[in-house]
Amino acid sequence: MAEFITKITMIKPDDWHVHLREDKILKKVVNYTGTFYKRAIIMPNLNNPITNCSQAISYRNQILRAMNSNCIFQPLMTCYLNRFTIPEELEIGFFKKIFIAAKLYPNCSTTNSKTNIKKIDHIAHILERMEKIGMPLLIHGEEINKNIDIYDKEAMFIENTLKPLRKNFSKLKIVLEHITTKESVEYIKSKNAKYLCATITPHHLMLNRNHMFSGGIQPYLYCLPILKRDIHRKALRKVIASGDKHFFLGSDSAPHLHKNKINIFGYSGIFNASSSLLCYVTIFEKMGALKHLQSFCSENGPKFYNIPVNKETITLVKKPYKIPKQINVGKDVIIPFLSGKILNWSLET
Ligand code: DOR
Numbered sequence: 001m002a003e004f005i006t007k008i009t010m011i012k013p014d015d016w017h018v019h020l021r022e023d024k025i026l027k028k029v030v031n032y033t034g035t036f037y038k039r040a041i042i043m044p045n046l047n048n049p050i051t052n053c054s055q056a057i058s059y060r061n062q063i064l065r066a067m068n069s070n071c072i073f074q075p076l077m078t079c080y081l082n083r084f085t086i087p088e089e090l091e092i093g094f095f096k097k098i099f100i101a102a103k104l105y106p107n108c109s110t111t112n113s114k115t116n117i118k119k120i121d122h123i124a125h126i127l128e129r130m131e132k133i134g135m136p137l138l139i140h141g142e143e144i145n146k147n148i149d150i151y152d153k154e155a156m157f158i159e160n161t162l163k164p165l166r167k168n169f170s171k172l173k174i175v176l177e178h179i180t181t182k183e184s185v186e187y188i189k190s191k192n193a194k195y196l197c198a199t200i201t202p203h204h205l206m207l208n209r210n211h212m213f214s215g216g217i218q219p220y221l222y223c224l225p226i227l228k229r230d231i232h233r234k235a236l237r238k239v240i241a242s243g244d245k246h247f248f249l250g251s252d253s254a255p256h257l258h259k260n261k262i263n264i265f266g267y268s269g270i271f272n273a274s275s276s277l278l279c280y281v282t283i284f285e286k287m288g289a290l291k292h293l294q295s296f297c298s299e300n301g302p303k304f305y306n307i308p309v310n311k312e313t314i315t316l317v318k319k320p321y322k323i324p325k326q327i328n329v330g331k332d333v334i335i336p337f338l339s340g341k342i343l344n345w346s347l348e349t
């Protein structure tokens, strides 16, 4: 189903889920996001997580200071929920537009996620407040019980946690982040998009779990939720190719230094900010679904968050783009997703 399109001008996209980290990593990765996106939702799982308004303001300023003058984007901050989050703090932060949303990491579900939220009931009073003020809840949707097979954690989360949660808080706005399974696709698309949507990453659209072990273990493809069977990847692709409004762009670009990836306890996370948008275009083109690219990248997200779509446009051209092999960070490096590979789409210069 090849589409013979060689140039696309579209509303400038937003990345609704990105990790920028701090200090020297932040300085290296921030401009990739600024090159392709107008706004980005910044994840709060720093070593010292963002749990209140003053931390969010100072982290936001750190991000703004790290940007090049030609790569300016708007960082939209999130609050990291834990058992001690104060509902009033969230409310003030939301109304003052310091926070766009709050993020729920089930306890020890991924990088920097010791939230002590072992059961959703622990934060019922917080969720109640968020529902009341219309503040979105962003969820890393994996069940944390160690007895659950890693490949089933997302599907179990829907059954054991998300369904009861939505029953108790039917008007709470929720984004199920970086979904990876057909179960998530089916569940999300059957619900009201005003209250429940999902983001999808380029890596979960392009790869399946075989890729993680092809030719030897591939630590750079280790992320959470983990890559799944190909039937799940196909379900993700099919639903975005249908133009369904419940789904939008969230790259989950998650940089880690090489020394932390290649380690006896290697970190999870894929850094894809250098190519995420070009990957999405490649995927939509391959599926013959370019007519739905703009809604996925630039329209469905703002609609869910009740904010205007961007006024700016960007133009992508069918021209080879070589993804950097590595990004030097002091004496270490970050290896990007598809390192050194060539994509057929570039940003028009
Ligand atoms: O693989 C992941 N890495 N998944 C997440 O949810 C978090 C991220 C990170 O912060 O490194």
Ligand code: ZN
Residues within 6 Å of the ligand: 017, 018, 019, 043, 252, 254
């Ligand atoms: Zn993430």
